Amino acid sequence: MLRGWLGRSARRGGLSALGLILLIASCAPSSTGQPSQTSQGERAASAKTITIGVTAPIKVYGHMEYPAGGLASLTQIHSEGLATNGRDGGMEGRLATAMPSFDNGSMRLLPGDRLETTWKLRTDALWHDGAPFEADDVILGWKIRTTVPGPEGNRGVGLIDSMVATDPHTIVMTYRTPYFHALDLSLQNLWPYPAHLLAEPF
Numbered sequence: 001m002l003r004g005w006l007g008r009s010a011r012r013g014g015l016s017a018l019g020l021i022l023l024i025a026s027c028a029p030s031s032t033g034q035p036s037q038t039s040q041g042e043r044a045a046s047a048k049t050i051t052i053g054v055t056a057p058i059k060v061y062g063h064m065e066y067p068a069g070g071l072a073s074l075t076q077i078h079s080e081g082l083a084t085n086g087r088d089g090g091m092e093g094r095l096a097t098a099m100p101s102f103d104n105g106s107m108r109l110l111p112g113d114r115l116e117t118t119w120k121l122r123t124d125a126l127w128h129d130g131a132p133f134e135a136d137d138v139i140l141g142w143k144i145r146t147t148v149p150g151p152e153g154n155r156g157v158g159l160i161d162s163m164v165a166t167d168p169h170t171i172v173m174t175y176r177t178p179y180f181h182a183l184d185l186s187l188q189n190l191w192p193y194p195a196h197l198l199a200e201p202f
Contacts, residue, residue: 081187135165
């Protein structure tokens, strides 16, 4: 009696399992190796879409508005600073070709306990309208950053006494005192502006 019941149950279970397998197989995509034109079109469309997750509410998406949750780093989708956080820690050049360093003389202490940093800028960076990115754009950003009230950011930017362009792609910054975050000139702390558009209105 028990053996007969088990046999019938096994047959019923086998039929149920077979039905489930057939259902899954009927829903699975074709594996002919030749993707349809529709699937190719869908992939082409999806390749043009970027989905970004942020863990905090975004009240605005504009210049220098940084709620918690990583939005600050997302600004680099549309803008760049002189430097950014490197993959291995520390800062690395972005609009700058490299970080100033005591080793090569591009960072040095001056008499009177002042600090000087020399930044070499990339020559292949362009603004949205095709105008070349130049030292004057960084200098304008510094003037706006230290004149117009806004997010506090890097207090060290306010310690810069002078910022001079020695050529269109070289900037010499002089701090009135040594500052341990002098190289932290990421987008959040020093935002370049297109001088060819905004210098005169400013």
